[in-house]
Amino acid sequence: MIEGIKEINFGEHYKRMWPFVKPYWVRALLGILLCIPIGALDSVVALALKPYMDIVLVDKSEQSPAYIPVLIVAFTTVQGFLNYAATYLNTWVATKINHDLKRALFKKLLCLETSFYDRNNSGFIVQRFSTDADVSCNGLLDNLKVFISRLFSSISLICVLIYNSWQLSIIAIIVLVCALMPLASVKRRIKGVVVKNVIEGSKILTHYNETFAGNKTISSYNLQRRLYDKFDGNLRTMFKLMMKMIQKTAWMTPLMHVIVSVGIGGVIGYGSYLIVNGTISSGNFVSFITALVLLYTPIKGIGKNFNNVQVSFLAIERVIDILDMKSSIVDSPKAKKLQKIKKGIRFENVWFEYNEGVPVLKDINLDVKAGTTVAIVGNSGGGKTTLVNLLPRFYDVARGSISIDGTDIRNLTLESLRNDIAVVFQDNFLFSGTIRDNIVLGKEDATEAEIEKALKMAYLDDFVAGLENGLDTDIGERGTLLSGGQRQRLAIARAFVKNAPIVILDEATSALDNKAEAVVQKAIDNLMQDRTVFVIAHRLSTVQNADKIVVVNDGEIVEEGTHAELLSHEKGAYQALYNAQFKKKK
Secondary structure, three states, X not given: OOXXXXXXXXXXXXXXXXXXXXXXXXXXXXXXXXXXXXXXXXXXXXXXXXXXXXXXXXXXXXOOOOHHHHHHHHHHHHHHHHHHHHHHHHHHHHHHHHHHHHHHHHHHHHHOOHHHHHHOOHHHHHHHHHHHHHHHHHHHHHHHHXXXXXXXXXXXXXXXXXXXXXXHHHHHHHHHHHHHHHHHHHHHHHHHHHHHHHHHHHHXXXXXXXXXXXXXXXXXXXXXXXXXXXXXXXXXXXXXXXHHHHHHHOOHHHHHHHHHHHHXXXXXXXXXXXXXXXXXXXHHHHHHHHHHXXXXXXXXXXXXXXXXXXXXXXXXXXXXXXXXXXXXXXXXXXXXXXXXXXXXXEEEEEEEEEEOOEEEXXXXXEEEEOOOEEEEEOOOOOOHHHHHHOOOOOOOOOEEEEEEOOEEHHHEOHHHHHHOEEEEOOOOOOOOOEHHHHHHHHOOOOOHHHHHHHHHHOOOHHHHHOOOOHHHOEOOHHHOOOOHHHHHHHHHHHHHHHOOOEEEEEOOOOOOOHHHXXXXXXXXXXXXXXXXXXXXOOOHHHOOOOOEEEEEXXXXXXXXXXXXXXXXXXXXXXXXXXXXXXXXXX
């Protein structure tokens, strides 16, 4: 599941994110540079008030400086246009970076080994591979724009303060520093809460995904209340985490209000003294107070923006953590392409374990000649599926080796190995789209003749011919518009089009009724012709004609031979399985 987030410094952030920023750095820089005049123009109003106050309100001159109101409107208009341009550029850049980041994360997701999906749920995938990309890019650039504009707004306003009164500026700057000091510890305080919130957020997403995929099971077992209670519990946990976040950060804004009010009070008190003494004019004082208010107002709310920036940085850390992940199933440096299988496949002293110290397969030795059919039978949970999952390297062996024509499969390229293996599962996954889309998965350039042959060999041709849109019929998400037998035959047709020399049939008919099984079994018999086939079967009637039957119990091969040979073994494991299924009760 989700691991703790490792500490990465800001320099490392920039270094790792630079490849994603580099293609757009000119626009990104322009968007940032536009924030400088946006912020700096905040000082215009405050600066213009000094001559206006001194000439009109103090001296009561009839010659009013009419240019001042016009100047304020003009500069504000320019500021508005610049703000629009900066927002447009930042959004453009953020979206581009976000999409490139999602491409990289999705590419990483596609290359991760099967065990990664065993360890993590769908909510984790969505949260870490999609949501974190949104938070890291959009949130960071939005708040970066705010920070830069406020930074240069602050610099320009501080210049106005110093211009009007260096004495009052000292008070204002000291108060400003005190107001910003609590921000230094924000990241440390919120990091643990953010990580926990990510975990709970992934659980919420998983609830939605499981409800969609398991709606029939939920209805048939009346699980609505139970699942609602779990969902409600996760929401309550998220609420507590949110309130904990507020407890850790929300006090900063009122504290800043208090500190700022102290600063304003001090400036008014000392400023009055300076006016009376003639050190500064009324215009200086009004201009100073205006600049001070303009400076302090955004500062009072900066805590929230700073929190958001820290959340974005933490999201970047999680993204980098994902990008740093390495799949354990990769091509070796000396990997070569798998050529035509001539001799066969050999399992030699194979051990495998999902959890360390708990072996699932123990010292498996098995020879399979090219072009033959091997049936793997045995008790439930004995390791049958695990055994065949090692061949396409869904997992790698812990000890021992699996070789094809004498070459360890770890020294073959994954692409060539898996191109030569077709798998028909018990519950085959069909993608949303049409029948055609799903049939040509293994061979996108398949001809119409190849597709028609596959449909015929899978006994799916009559069904497709009866559809209004034929091959272009939409089958719904995961093939929900097809029956179980139709989904299996579609998977078999997919394997026919792929035309791989090695076929794995993992309980391909166990979930079907007798009528559907009979049709699917005919399709399977066609698929098995002239190929090296591994058949995992619970129903022994489907494997009696196999060239070799292997009995796997508790992770070990306890028997192997033909159907007749194994039946001749008195009190053998296969004979016990056979009698349990076929021997009539007397």
